[in-house]
Amino acid sequence: MEKTGLIVSVISEFCYVKEANNNVIYECKSKGLFRHHNQRPLVGDHVDFIVQNNEQGTITKIHPRKNELYRPKIANIDQTVIITSLQSPNFSSYLLNKFLAIIEYKGITPIIVFTKNDLLAQDDDLHHKYLKWYPQMGYQTFILSNNVPSPSEWDAFKATLINKISVFTGQTGSGKSTTINTLLEQNLIKTQEISKALGRGKHTTTNNKMYEISNGIVIDTPGFSSFDLREFTPEQLAISYHLFTENSRFCKFRHCLHLNEPHCKIKELVTTEIIPTFFYNDYCKIMSELTERK
Ligand SMILES: Nc1nc2c(ncn2[C@@H]2O[C@H](COP(=O)(O)OP(=O)(O)OP(=O)(O)O)[C@@H](O)[C@H]2O)c(=O)[nH]1
Ligand SMILES: [Zn+2]
Numbered sequence: 698m699e700k701t702g703l704i705v706s707v708i709s710e711f712c713y714v715k716e717a718n719n720n721v722i723y724e725c726k727s728k729g730l731f732r733h734h735n736q737r738p739l740v741g742d743h744v745d746f747i748v749q750n751n752e753q754g755t756i757t758k759i760h761p762r763k764n765e766l767y768r769p770k771i772a773n774i775d776q777t778v779i780i781t782s783l784q785s786p787n788f789s790s791y792l793l794n795k796f797l798a799i800i801e802y803k804g805i806t807p808i809i810v811f812t813k814n815d816l817l818a819q820d821d822d823l824h825h826k827y828l829k830w831y832p833q834m835g836y837q838t839f840i841l842s843n844n845v846p847s848p849s850e851w852d853a854f855k856a857t858l859i860n861k862i863s864v865f866t867g868q869t870g871s872g873k874s875t876t877i878n879t880l881l882e883q884n885l886i887k888t889q890e891i892s893k894a895l896g897r898g899k900h901t902t903t904n905n906k907m908y909e910i911s912n913g914i915v916i917d918t919p920g921f922s923s924f925d926l927r928e929f930t931p932e933q934l935a936i937s938y939h940l941f942t943e944n945s946r947f948c949k950f951r952h953c954l955h956l957n958e959p960h961c962k963i964k965e966l967v968t969t970e971i972i973p974t975f976f977y978n979d980y981c982k983i984m985s986e987l988t989e990r991k
Pocket of ligand 2: 945948953954955958960961962963
């Protein structure tokens with residue numbers, strides 16, 4: 698019988714497929730066919746599969762992907778939650794903006810979650826200098842603490858996860874796992890650690906961990922420090938952020954890199970404080986990192 702489902706885990710040659718509209722997970726092999734076409738099933742793939750016996754099956758078709766990431770290997774991501782700690786490790790706008798560039802360039806919606814708000818002193822000017830700018834630039838932003846959770850802020854954050862495939866990313870130690878645990882502990886939400894459902898707990902350390910939260914899938918990427926910039930060109934970086942994508946066409950020069958070119962719309966937006974100076978300076982730093990490498 699042919700079914701459709703979602704790949705929730707890939708462990709060596711096996712794919713674990715959650716059947717659409719229920720919680721049954723089938724252990725499936727993919728037909729050798731895919732290998733010949735250089736097509737490998739990924740977590741997040743929507744697939745057709747045939748069940749032979751019990752909970753074992755064969756994947757017969759991988760549906761077209763709307764996007765895919767290489768590190769971690771995941772397809773059809775709806776959004777990436779960038780977990781950014783305000784202290785220990787210290788806030789780095791440069792690191793956050795690097796994440797944003799890659800995520801936005803791939804057409805994936807970013808959600809910024811600032812964690813460890815409890816460690817920040819009342820009079821800290823981080824908010825004034827940096828944090829307040831992100832929502833002003835149009836980013837969905839949450840300021841949270843796992844130690845002193847504020848219910849309304851957490852509820853608003855949880856609502857963004859409903860029915861979505863969300864990848865949690867961020868610097869190591871920023872609080873990805875802790876934030877997922879806080880979500881799991883809040884009993885209003887339906888939870889299931891998919892790797893547990895697979896009964897293969899011992900494999901989970903080598904894999905991204907997946908959870909069902911708010912009827913969506915949340916993927917943790919432990920020990921994953923930053924995205925790979927290798928596939929990024931300066932021209933792509935120049936149109937990566939949504940404000941840059943929308944406004945680059947008003948630059949005088951096509952393929953303007955917004956550095957020393959005259960009549961650059963992006964630099965004009967910096968002057969008028971639509972784009973904050975620190976954001977632009979980080980952009981220049983990422984750009985020089987890209988061009989030095991070439
Ligand atoms: N004070 C405070 N500590 C936090 C908060 N969130 C996480 N932590 C602590 O920060 C440390 C790192 O958190 P993790 O959740 O392990 O970080 P991670 O991003 O999953 O790290 P990796 O698995 O290495 O990628 C732990 O000691 C947490 O207890 C917070 O909101 N406030
Ligand atoms: Zn420009």
